[in-house]
Amino acid sequence: MAKLLAKPEVSLKDHLLQVAELAKELSSQLGLSADLSCRAFLAALFHDLGKATRDFQRYMRLLGEGKETEARRLKPRVFPHALASLNFVFLTEKVLFGGPFLATGAVLSHHSPLGGDLYRTWEARPEYEDGLRELITCLIGKLKSIMDKFPDLERDLKTVRGIPPLLLLEKANFQREGRRFSLRGLLKEAPQWGFARVKAVLRLADWLVSAGKKDPGELFLKNGRRAVEDHFRCRNLSPYQFQRRAGRLSKESLALRAPTGSGKTEALLLWAGEAERIVYLLPTQATVNAMYQRLRKIYGPERVGLAHGHASYILHRETEEDLLWERLSSSVFAKPVTVATIDQFLLACLHGRHWEERLTLSASAHLVFDEIHSYEPYTLGLLKEALNDFPGKYLAFASATLPKTLLRMFPTAAFMEAEDRFFSRRRHRLVPVHRFLKENLPEIISAAKKGQKVLVILNTVLEAQEIYRLLCKSYSGPVHLFHSRFVFRDRLAKESMVKEAKAGTILVSTQVVEVSLDISYDVLFSELAPLDALVQRLGRVNRRGARPPAKAKFFTLVGEGSKRVYPKGILERSRSLLENLSEIPQEREWVDAVNRLYEEIVRTESFQEDFELGRQTLREIRETLGCYTIDLADEELRARFATRRGTPSVEVLPETFLTEAWTLKDRKEGWRLVELLVPVPIWWLRTFKDWFYPSEDFGLFVTRLPYNPEEGLLTPTGDGTPEGYELW
Known part of the structure; x- marks a missing residue:
């Protein structure tokens, strides 16, 4: 009788025993309860029993003999081994522990997310190899070693193989709290944290063994x-x-x-x-x-x-x-x-x-x-x-x-x-002025000519690009631009470059610099922003406070784009708080001012609505899904699968990189395609249709908008901008 295989060079018995032992160690180190630990051990011990089907074993032998073409032809017809394992793990869990059937759910979904349609089309009954009986006897021996009392399961496990797994999953009826459930329904309604822990231990142990890593200390x-x-x-x-x-x-x-x-x-x-x-x-x-x-x-x-x-x-x-x-x-x-x-x-x-x-x-x-x-x-x-x-x-x-x-x-x-x-440090000298930043370019250039590293921060990409062009025309020294609309490769390069800027450099940026770059420049020129954002901007100038207070000039007149970026009223309130600070404030003054601003913000109707919407969204999704993984093919669920409410963006490929993208594809280096992508507001695709078109070859949109590594992706003309949006 041929040895049952888990992989062409690995026996099924050895694989199951190795995963089970690792699962036992992981359960202990992750602090699982005794009940969850036993269920995780059962799941690991039985998770690949379904590989003992005749078609799976034939598939393994073909791979082992190097007959990959035949193996590929056979693979779509191979009965899913996770489903073929269902009957054995369910019966054992039911007899040994009863519900909830956490090990059963973990085994069923250990290669695919648990969901309402998982394996729904596999109605047949799998044909098992004769060696399954001997393997089950061995595995039961391992289960007995962790159980005080153990019923005679061998006969039942050998007969349950005759039931089509999908029939058990869909048609068997279970009573719970006066309601009737299918087994699939019971798996969905199981305790979420218990299911998560059992499945996590199973998969982590399986992945570690498959990667040749036998020590859970890896984690x-x-x-x-x-x-x-x-x-x-x-x-x-x-x-x-x-x-x-x-x-x-x-x-x-x-x-x-x-x-x-x-x-x-x-x-x-x-x-x-x-x-x-x-x-x-x-x-x-x-x-x-x-x-x-x-x-x-x-x-x-x-x-x-x-x-x-x-x-x-x-x-x-x-x-x-x-x-x-x-x-x-x-x-x-x-x-x-x-x-x-x-x-x-x-x-x-x-x-x-x-x-x-x-x-x-x-x-x-x-x-x-x-x-x-x-x-x-x-x-x-x-x-x-x-x-x-x-x-x-x-x-x-x-x-x-x-x-x-x-x-x-x-x-x-x-x-x-x-x-x-x-908190008593005084790192900055504040100069708020009621003007537009654009009107102050000569002072910016003058500071750079004196050898200072100058940081200029605008609230929108459009304005940052405009200021960058004007500075480049009037200043012969190094001027760099940093914002969110560079392709990934250029953005990474710019992050490295601006960290090592030399004296006389001007860096023009948007608010992405606030929590993105670990830099310390000499002087700041910034548009007005919410007070907590201004604190972050100041943190990029005289960062350690090792020098005398650095000048930080804030321009309180801002364009319509800025007013679209930030919630209504927050800029005006921030301006008022800013103007009441000392000229050279201590850090503690900033903390107190931000506290006052936040106290006002959280009382606003818009904050409370958005905050409660976030809580409600997570609550409802969890209640809807139970132990299921979210199905992003469901349009309603997909619309709620977001962690932020701002304008969503989508990555597109500038047409100027199309030839390079094809070269990467031909070289089998598709993983590098991300280097050439740039995010844009998703509404641009609907509004500026002439500038974008889909590419089936790359599975994304290509844009005809001009792109260059100095300025990034240029903004389309404002014609046709929908009401409520701003080109920023």
Whole structure:
């Protein structure tokens, strides 16, 4: 009798036993209850039993013999092994534990998201190999080793193979709380956190074994505190008093207020010094990329993962490890330290793909929400609702200003600030003027000619491009432009270039610089913005406060584009608060002013509506989906699968890069296509139809809008702009 195979070179028995042993260790390290641990062990032990079908074994043998063409022809007819495993795991879980059927749901969905249509077309009864009986006997022996009492299941397991799995899934009736359910319905209504944990353990164990990694320690941080302390020593630094205090609070949730340049990140890492896992969440891809590089230097490249919309590209470009494992482990937060956008966490809370692994691993981590002040009310509402029943024990919320309203919104066991000396710093000399920034170009050029590094911040891309052109005409020194409408490759290059700007450089930027770039320029010229945004802009000038107060000139007259970007009334109120500050304010004055602004903002009807909408959206999606993963083919659900309410954007390919895109495709380097894409407001595609057309070859829209690496994508003419929108 031929040996049953899990892979061409791996026996099915060996694979199941290896995954089960790893699942047992993972359950322990992730702190699963005894009941969940046993269910996870059962799921791991039985998850691939369905590979003992005749067609799957034939498929394995063809691959092993190098007959790939025949194997490809056979593959579509191979009965799904997760479905073929259903009868065995369900019967065993029912007899040993009863409902809820968490192991059953995990096994059924271990290769595909759990959903209402999963395997709905596979009505046949799979044909099993004779060796299945012997394999079941072996696996039951392993189950007996973890159970005090064990019924005689062997006969039932050998007979249940005759039932078509879909019949069991769809037609069997179960009574619960006076209602009748199919098995599929019971799986949907199971406890979400229990299902998530059992499935996460199963899949993590399966992925680790398949990647040849037999040690669950791959997922956990060892000696994290020592790594941070070594980081201080290598830089000949000693932790500040507030950083040491943070390190003593590692078993509590923390709210931290620390000004820019005071060592906030190091304080958070010391707080997480005893953590077995760290998930560090930030608002933008640029901030995540920068923190990813920073933490790799502290903890080691192999310990740090990256998760955001373009993470696969970054990992493909930089990693020398097993790329498939690196991408997968990073995307599900499985690395000991993960740096991600907050969107990745919230999409998991909305039951996006891999939500089970992301939430399970987040719950076992020290979870950091940095720059918490920067999120819109809808996003804060999502987060508030997500954390209501979040089982994680260790959360940290941090910001330079951290308004009291956010402290009330996200209460923690401990609140602390950096030392008073950081809040008494006077790093900037404020010069608010009631003019347009455009009227002040000679002063900007004069500062650059004196050898100063000059930062100029506009509120819209359109205005930034205009100012950049005017400065280039009048100044022969280096002038750079940075905003969101560069192709990804150019944006990465610009991030590196502006960090190392030489004396006499002028950097023109939009608000993307606020939380994107770790730079320290000499003087600031900025349009008026909300007060908390101005604090972030100031943080890019005289960052460490090592020099005398740097001039920061704010222009309180702004165009219509700025008024579209920010909520009604917030600019006027920010101007009033700004003008009441000292000429050379202490950091504490900024904190107090931002507090006053936030107290007013949260009372507005628009804030409350958006905040409650975020909470309601997450609540309703969870109630609708149960244990299902969101189906983005459902138009109504897709419309609500968003973490921010602003104008949605879509990535397009500038026509000027079309030839290069074809070259990448021909070279089988399609992963690099992201280098050539640029985001635009999605309404542009509807309104400016002549400038965009779909490409079936690349699965995206191509734009005829002009593009150059100095200015980025140019804006279409304003003709036909719909009411309520602004070309910015």
